[in-house]
Amino acid sequence: xxxxxxxxxxxRDGFSWDLPTRLNMAHQACDAWVETAPEKVAIIDxxxxxxxxxxxxxxxxxxxxxxxxxxxxxxxxGDRVGVLLGQSALCAASHIAIWRMGAISVPLFKLFRHDxxxxxxxxxxxxxxxxxxxGAEMLAPFKLSVVQEYDLQEAAPQTQADxxxxxxxxxxxxxxxxxxxxxxxxxxxxxxxxxxxVEMSHNFLGQDGDVLWTPAxxxxxxxxxxxxxxxxxxxxxxxxxxxxxxxxQECLRIVREGAVKNIFFPPTALRxxxxxxxxxxxxxxxxxxxxxxGAEMLAWGREALGVEINEFYxxxxxxxxxxxxxxxxxxxPGAIGxxxxxxxxxxxxxAGEVTSDEGDIAIRRGAGSMFLGYWNKPDVxxxxxxxxxxxxxxxxxxxxxxxxxxxxxxxxxxxxxxxIGPAEIEDCLMTHPDVATxxxxxxxxxxxxxxxxxxxxxxxxxxxxxxxLGAWVKDRLATYSYPREITFLDALPMTVTGKVIRKExxxxxxxxxx
Numbered sequence: 001x002x003x004x005x006x007x008x009x010x011x012r013d014g015f016s017w018d019l020p021t022r023l024n025m026a027h028q029a030c031d032a033w034v035e036t037a038p039e040k041v042a043i044i045d046x047x048x049x050x051x052x053x054x055x056x057x058x059x060x061x062x063x064x065x066x067x068x069x070x071x072x073x074x075x076x077x078g079d080r081v082g083v084l085l086g087q088s089a090l091c092a093a094s095h096i097a098i099w100r101m102g103a104i105s106v107p108l109f110k111l112f113r114h115d116x117x118x119x120x121x122x123x124x125x126x127x128x129x130x131x132x133x134x135g136a137e138m139l140a141p142f143k144l145s146v147v148q149e150y151d152l153q154e155a156a157p158q159t160q161a162d163x164x165x166x167x168x169x170x171x172x173x174x175x176x177x178x179x180x181x182x183x184x185x186x187x188x189x190x191x192x193x194x195x196x197x198v199e200m201s202h203n204f205l206g207q208d209g210d211v212l213w214t215p216a217x218x219x220x221x222x223x224x225x226x227x228x229x230x231x232x233x234x235x236x237x238x239x240x241x242x243x244x245x246x247x248x249q250e251c252l253r254i255v256r257e258g259a260v261k262n263i264f265f266p267p268t269a270l271r272x273x274x275x276x277x278x279x280x281x282x283x284x285x286x287x288x289x290x291x292x293x294g295a296e297m298l299a300w301g302r303e304a305l306g307v308e309i310n311e312f313y314x315x316x317x318x319x320x321x322x323x324x325x326x327x328x329x330x331x332x333p334g335a336i337g338x339x340x341x342x343x344x345x346x347x348x349x350x351a352g353e354v355t356s357d358e359g360d361i362a363i364r365r366g367a368g369s370m371f372l373g374y375w376n377k378p379d380v381x382x383x384x385x386x387x388x389x390x391x392x393x394x395x396x397x398x399x400x401x402x403x404x405x406x407x408x409x410x411x412x413x414x415x416x417x418x419x420i421g422p423a424e425i426e427d428c429l430m431t432h433p434d435v436a437t438x439x440x441x442x443x444x445x446x447x448x449x450x451x452x453x454x455x456x457x458x459x460x461x462x463x464x465x466x467x468x469l470g471a472w473v474k475d476r477l478a479t480y481s482y483p484r485e486i487t488f489l490d491a492l493p494m495t496v497t498g499k500v501i502r503k504e505x506x507x508x509x510x511x512x513x514x
Contacts, residue, residue, distance in 0.1 A: 015341035026100035029232040066097035068155035077102030082129035084108040086242040094130040102161030109219040115476040165189035174316035175421030183375035193368025197320025197340035198230040201287040203327035213239035214264035266417030295333035318370040352387035361396040362389035413442035434464035439500040443509035454483035
C-alpha cells in the first residue's frame with residue numbers, strides 16, 4: 001500500500017518499486033489473505049435475489065476447483081486459457097487459478113460475437129475457455145474445450161507455479177487503427193504496477209469501510225485491474241453484478257445494497273447519471289478515466305456525488321500512469337492529473353526528447369504496469385517505443401507536473417467507454433457482398449463521446465440498406481461496436497496508394513454533428 005502523505009511531492013519521493021524475485025498474482029489477490037484473514041469478505045455478489053458474501057477462503061477453494069479442472073484438460077504452464085464470464089466470483093477465481101498454475105489468462109467479453117472471438121482465440125492460441133452456459137453457446141463454433149461451473153469438482157489444495165515479475169500472466173486485447181486487435185502481454189508485476197495509481201485515484205484506497213464497484217466489465221483492464229484485482233489485493237470487498245447495460249436505477253440499487261463507497265465510473269456512465277439528475281450520497285471516492293472530464297462535470301460531481309471526481313489516465317499497454325488525487329491537490333479542469341508514484345511521465349518530440357511544448361505523451365521504460373510486448377508481434381512492439389520512452393498514442397502538454405490531454409494521435413474511437421479500432425469494423429463490412437469499400441471513423445456524440453460512423457461505397461447495382469450493414473457488424477464483432485450511422489457515398493477520399501483518408505472522413509463527420 002502507498003504510505004499516506006501530506007503532499008504529492010512527499011508521496012512520490014517516498015515511493016519505490018519493491019518487486020520480489022518470485023511473484024505470482026494469485027498469491028497477491030487471494031492466497032496471501034487466506035493465510036492471515038480467511039473469513040474476510042472478498043466479493044459481494046448482488047447478481048442473485050439475495051446478497052452473497054464470498055470470503056477469501058471461498059474464493060481460494062473455488063480457484064482450486066478451476067485449477068484442478070484445467071489440469072484435467074492438460075493445461076500446462078505458458079498455455080493460454082480464455083475467460084468468458086461476466087462479473088462473478090467464478091470470473092475472479094478463474095484468473096487466479098490460471099495465474100497460480102503458471103498459465104496465461106485471456107479475458108473475453110460477453111458482447112463479442114463470432115469474428116471478434118475468433119480473432120482473439122486464433123491469435124492467442126487458447127484451446128480451453130472457462131465460461132458459463134451462455135458463453136458455451138457462443139463458443140460452440142470453435143474447436144476448443146469449454147470448462148463450465150458444473151464441470152468443477154471439489155479439489156485438494158493446488159500448488160503455485162514458481163513465477164517471477166516478468167513471467168507472462170495475461171493477454172489483454174486492445175483495439176488499434178490497423179489490422180486486428182493486438183494482444184498486450186503482461187507479466188505477474190501487472191497488479192503491483194497498478195496499485196499506486198489505483199490507490200491514489202481513490203484517495204488512499206483501503207480505508208475502513210471501503211467497498212469497490214464499477215459498471216465496467218471485468219473483461220477489460222479497467223474493470224479487472226483498476227477495480228477487481230487491486231481491491232482483492234488490498235482486502236477491500238468488491239461488488240460483482242452482471243449488468244447487461246448501464247441503468248441509472250440499477251446503479252443506485254447496487255450502491256445502496258452493496259454499501260459501496262468507492263466507484264470507478266467511465267465518463268459515459270457519469271453523463272447518464274447527470275442526465276437523469278441522479279444523486280448518490282455516502283460515497284468516499286469516485287474515479288473516472290478513458291477521456292477527460294470538463295469543469296461542468298467535475299462541478300456536478302461535487303454536488304450530486306458529494307466528492308471530487310479523481311480522473312486517471314492509462315491504456316492497456318501501460319495503465320494507471322497518472323491520476324488526480326483530491327486528498328492531496330485540487331483538480332485542474334481539462335487536465336488528467338499528476339504522474340502516479342513509480343512512473344516517469346513526459347511529453348516527447350519526434351526525436352524522443354522531452355519537450356515543454358505539445359508532443360507525444362510517453363512513459364519511461366521500467367514502469368510497473370508496462371506490458372512485456374504485443375503477443376507474437378515484436379516489430380509492432382518496437383514501434384511502440386521511441387528510445388527509452390513508450391508512446392501512449394496521445395498528444396499532450398506537461399505543465400508544472402500536471403498532464404494535460406490534447407487529443408489522440410490515432411483513429412481509435414472512444415464510445416461509451418470502449419476503445420474501438422476502426423480497422424476491425426472496416427474488415428467486417430468488407431466481407432459483405434454488397435460493399436465495395438468503406439471508411440470508419442468516430443463522430444462526436446454528447447452522450448457516448450463518439451459513435452461509430454461508417455462511410456460506405458456500394459457495389460454497382462446494390463441497394464443494401466443501412467440497417468442491413470449495421471446488423472452484419474453487430475452479429476459478427478460486438479454489440480457495442482456496430483456503426484450507429486452509415487452514409488453511402490459514390491467514392492471515398494483516398495491516398496495515391498489507395499488508403500482511405502480517415503482524417504477527411506472525421507472532418508466530415510464532425511461537420512454533420514448538430
